[in-house]
Amino acid sequence: MRLSDLSKNQEAIVIRVNASGELKQRLASFGLLKGAYVKVIDCSLGKSTIEIMVDSTLLALRREEAEKIEVEPKTGGKQKRKRKRLRLGNGL
Amino acid sequence: MDCNSCDYNKVKKQKGIGEIKIALAGQPNVGKSMLINAMSGGNRVKVGNFSGVTVDKMEVCFEHHCHLFDLIDLPGTYSIDGFTKEEKVAKDFLVNEDYDVILNVVDSTNLQRNLLLTAELLELNKKMVVALNMADEARKDGIKIDLHQLQKILGIPVVQVSAKTGEGVDELLDKVHEIFDSQERAHSNIIYSDPLEEEIIKITKFLNERGFSYKDWTNREVAIALLLEQEKVYKELHDNPIMIELYPIIRDSLEHIYTHHETKDIKEIKAAEHASIARGIAMEVVSQKSQPKSLTLTQKIDSVLLNKYLGIPIFLFLMWGLFWLTFEFGNVPMEYIDAAIGAFGDFVGSHISNENLRSLIVDGIIGGVGAVLLFLPNIVILYIGIALLETTGYMSRVAFLLDGFFHKFGLHGKSFIPLVTGFGCTVPAYMAARTLKSEKDRLITLFILGFMSCGARLPIYVLFTGAFFSVQVAGNMLFLIYISGAILGLVMAKLLRVLVFKGEDEPFVMEMPKYRLPTLKLLWHTVYSNAVSYLKKAGTFILIASVAVWFASNYPKNEQLQQQYSQKIAKADAQEKVKLEKELKAKELENSYLGQIGKFSEPFFAPLGFDWRLSVALESGLAAKEVVVSTLGVLYSVGEVDENSKSLKEILRKELNIPIALSFIVFVMIYLPCFAASTVFTKEAGGFKYFIYLFIFTTVTAWVLSFVTYHIAKLIF
Numbered sequence: 001m002r003l004s005d006l007s008k009n010q011e012a013i014v015i016r017v018n019a020s021g022e023l024k025q026r027l028a029s030f031g032l033l034k035g036a037y038v039k040v041i042d043c044s045l046g047k048s049t050i051e052i053m054v055d056s057t058l059l060a061l062r063r064e065e066a067e068k069i070e071v072e073p074k075t076g077g078k079q080k081r082k083r084k085r086l087r088l089g090n091g092l
Numbered sequence: 093m094d095c096n097s098c099d100y101n102k103v104k105k106q107k108g109i110g111e112i113k114i115a116l117a118g119q120p121n122v123g124k125s126m127l128i129n130a131m132s133g134g135n136r137v138k139v140g141n142f143s144g145v146t147v148d149k150m151e152v153c154f155e156h157h158c159h160l161f162d163l164i165d166l167p168g169t170y171s172i173d174g175f176t177k178e179e180k181v182a183k184d185f186l187v188n189e190d191y192d193v194i195l196n197v198v199d200s201t202n203l204q205r206n207l208l209l210t211a212e213l214l215e216l217n218k219k220m221v222v223a224l225n226m227a228d229e230a231r232k233d234g235i236k237i238d239l240h241q242l243q244k245i246l247g248i249p250v251v252q253v254s255a256k257t258g259e260g261v262d263e264l265l266d267k268v269h270e271i272f273d274s275q276e277r278a279h280s281n282i283i284y285s286d287p288l289e290e291e292i293i294k295i296t297k298f299l300n301e302r303g304f305s306y307k308d309w310t311n312r313e314v315a316i317a318l319l320l321e322q323e324k325v326y327k328e329l330h331d332n333p334i335m336i337e338l339y340p341i342i343r344d345s346l347e348h349i350y351t352h353h354e355t356k357d358i359k360e361i362k363a364a365e366h367a368s369i370a371r372g373i374a375m376e377v378v379s380q381k382s383q384p385k386s387l388t389l390t391q392k393i394d395s396v397l398l399n400k401y402l403g404i405p406i407f408l409f410l411m412w413g414l415f416w417l418t419f420e421f422g423n424v425p426m427e428y429i430d431a432a433i434g435a436f437g438d439f440v441g442s443h444i445s446n447e448n449l450r451s452l453i454v455d456g457i458i459g460g461v462g463a464v465l466l467f468l469p470n471i472v473i474l475y476i477g478i479a480l481l482e483t484t485g486y487m488s489r490v491a492f493l494l495d496g497f498f499h500k501f502g503l504h505g506k507s508f509i510p511l512v513t514g515f516g517c518t519v520p521a522y523m524a525a526r527t528l529k530s531e532k533d534r535l536i537t538l539f540i541l542g543f544m545s546c547g548a549r550l551p552i553y554v555l556f557t558g559a560f561f562s563v564q565v566a567g568n569m570l571f572l573i574y575i576s577g578a579i580l581g582l583v584m585a586k587l588l589r590v591l592v593f594k595g596e597d598e599p600f601v602m603e604m605p606k607y608r609l610p611t612l613k614l615l616w617h618t619v620y621s622n623a624v625s626y627l628k629k630a631g632t633f634i635l636i637a638s639v640a641v642w643f644a645s646n647y648p649k650n651e652q653l654q655q656q657y658s659q660k661i662a663k664a665d666a667q668e669k670v671k672l673e674k675e676l677k678a679k680e681l682e683n684s685y686l687g688q689i690g691k692f693s694e695p696f697f698a699p700l701g702f703d704w705r706l707s708v709a710l711e712s713g714l715a716a717k718e719v720v721v722s723t724l725g726v727l728y729s730v731g732e733v734d735e736n737s738k739s740l741k742e743i744l745r746k747e748l749n750i751p752i753a754l755s756f757i758v759f760v761m762i763y764l765p766c767f768a769a770s771t772v773f774t775k776e777a778g779g780f781k782y783f784i785y786l787f788i789f790t791t792v793t794a795w796v797l798s799f800v801t802y803h804i805a806k807l808i809f
Contacts, residue, residue, distance in 0.1 A: 028363035029171035048496025
């Protein structure tokens with residue numbers, strides 16, 4: 001599923017970013033990369049732009065960019081699970 | 093870059109004190125500029141709440157405990173590895189320039205994302221202090237940060253501060269001082285992922301065995317730099333024989349890391365490493381019970397302002413309100429200022445006996461500069477509005493709302509930021525366009541920016557609409573002028589995109605900062621500094637231009653003509669005398685330098701309905717748009733002999749008609765911005781040839797559209 005397919009208030013985990021160089025780096029600088037949690041907050045008219053939340057950052061994306069991000073929607077709706085450590089640096 | 097804000101070298105010499113050069117780095121919207129104000133006690137940097145206020149690096153100097161603090165405010169960047177101009181400026185400075193301490197400003201309410209940059213900065217191996225800004229906001233949000241633990245992990249001092257309340261600012265200054273004075277540089281204790289750590293240890297061991305050393309770096313730091321491919325380290329070690337042995341080891345290590353990360357892109361690997369580090373640290377040191385209140389509030393406000401159907405109408409309403417206020421509210425003090433200037437001119441005039449000198453001071457200087465001062469209230473209101481848009485964070489929302497629309501015209505949602513700034517002044521607007529990454533997006537935006545009528549053009553519009561329409565209609569006309577300028581800009585952008593700048597669009601990825609209410613102090617300083625710079629312009633540039641215009645309109649004196657008329661006047665009766673005097677003045681003006689220039693260019697402007705006086709006013713507007721009004725003031729008041737001196741508005745109403753006024757407004761809307769803006773444009777666009785393009789582009793467009801307006805209006809009115 002793509003980030004652009006999510007509906008308002010849906011949460012998901014990023015599984016792949018199908019972008020190269022510049023765009024990928026830019027997304028990463030906001031923490032939007034594999035393993036990140038995202039939530040769709042709002043869409044503009046015609047879904048031309050999408051507002052998402054990554055961690056506690058609100059981010060605006062164009063649909064074209066959101067289409068390049070593969071996600072896995074969180075199931076079970078409002079179950080609040082503690083965030084898992086994903087490939088964390090050990091020994092901190 | 094020199095330190096312009098204070099006479100830095102002089103102070104240094106005088107006091108003979110040491111200086112600390114501090115590079116201020118941080119992500120956008122972390123309150124960096126505000127912190128500078130709090131630290132320096134002065135207010136030299138404009139503060140804003142969207143990325144792109146600090147477009148160039150800025151320098152601020154101040155004294156603290158007998159040291160001169162020299163702050164270099166780098167542009168806010170999410171990363172220093174990126175592709176935007178700001179990121180390049182920041183990285184270039186951090187890697188290549190000479191400075192003592194990095195001061196990394198971090199938003200306490202969004203620690204995790206901010207740590208991405210901190211991790212990058214730590215890899216530069218410089219003396220560094222972290223300022224956890226917005227400590228007050230974090231407390232309100234119920235966010236607790238374990239300072240001790242954070243310092244331990246990062247290995248460098250961390251100070252909690254609030255630029256808003258001034259909390260911790262002194263402690264921060266002391267800390268910077270202390271770090272500067274310390275002999276040893278602290279080393280980061282950050283630990284990377286297992287596969288990367290393995291390789292770091294391997295290379296460190298190798299370097300240790302060879303007794304290798306590089307600057308004041310530990311061998312671990314060298315190993316990290318080599319593995320993460322820091323270009324500068326490679327460049328400097330290039331000629332070191334140890335590299336022959338190192339290359340195969342590094343290659344092996346990289347292969348190992350590639351396999352683990354499933355990519356061969358080292359930038360991507362770095363980003364992933366930094367992301368896990370940031371996430372790990374945030375989990376360890378940040379405790380918060382629920383989602384921060386401010387974030388919840390922001391989302392609530394967004395649900396209204398970003399509403400699918402209401403968002404754009406709300407925005408348009410706000411903009412309309414702003415322009416309405418500018419006109420209605422600004423008009424109230426205007427009358428008083430007008431009267432005061434008139435009275436002042438009369439008063440001064442009555443004390444000067446020399447006719448030429450009186451004319452210079454009263455008509456040239458007081459008339460010219462006064463005409464500009466008149467519009468200060470309007471400009472202040474407009475700037476308050478724009479400052480509010482910027483500092484609250486609404487500007488980014490507008491970009492979000494409008495991108496769908498802007499994108500259709502080949503522009504970027506972010507172009508909105510320079511475009512709106514353009515309504516204030518075109519100069520900062522050209523500079524704000526740097527936030528656009530793609531060269532084409534940027535150039536298109538630069539080319540159409542002039543169509544957004546700047547504050548300096550407002551006086552011309554107010555004058556002409558005020559002269560020919562009632563107050564209510566004039567307010568709406570003003571709104572119409574601004575809107576049609578914007579629409580024209582969009583159409584032109586599309587044309588440029590289709591015909592000239594073809595190709596890929598820039599991706600739209602931007603942060604929506606949390607809504608913040610600007611403090612009154614901050615708002616005041618933004619508006620105050622803008623008003624002061626407007627007045628400064630009035631006091632210097634426009635003063636000189638007014639005098640020049642006055643001179644050009646009064647000289648050369650034609651004595652033959654004067655004699656001829658004085659003879660006639662002596663013979664004539666009272667009624668005819670007035671008529672003859674008027675005729676003489678008009679003839680003199682026609683023969684003046686200004687008249688000659690106007691006459692020369694009159695054929696060019698004649699099809700648009702302009703006489704030589706309007707032509708001259710437009711030409712003087714190439715220096716600065718404020719000069720247009722003052723030129724008209726000089727040109728028309730000189731021709732006016734009536735003792736009950738009427739305001740310029742009334743004279744214009746008598747001399748011109750609606751089609752000419754409309755045609756003039758259209759020309760002013762479109763043609764080349766002022767001299768200062770043109771200079772900045774040339775710099776930002778990257779070459780003089782672009783200025784030539786801009787000149788041709790704007791002049792042709794202005795001429796054609798004025799022509800059309802004039803002839804259509806002639807049919808209607």
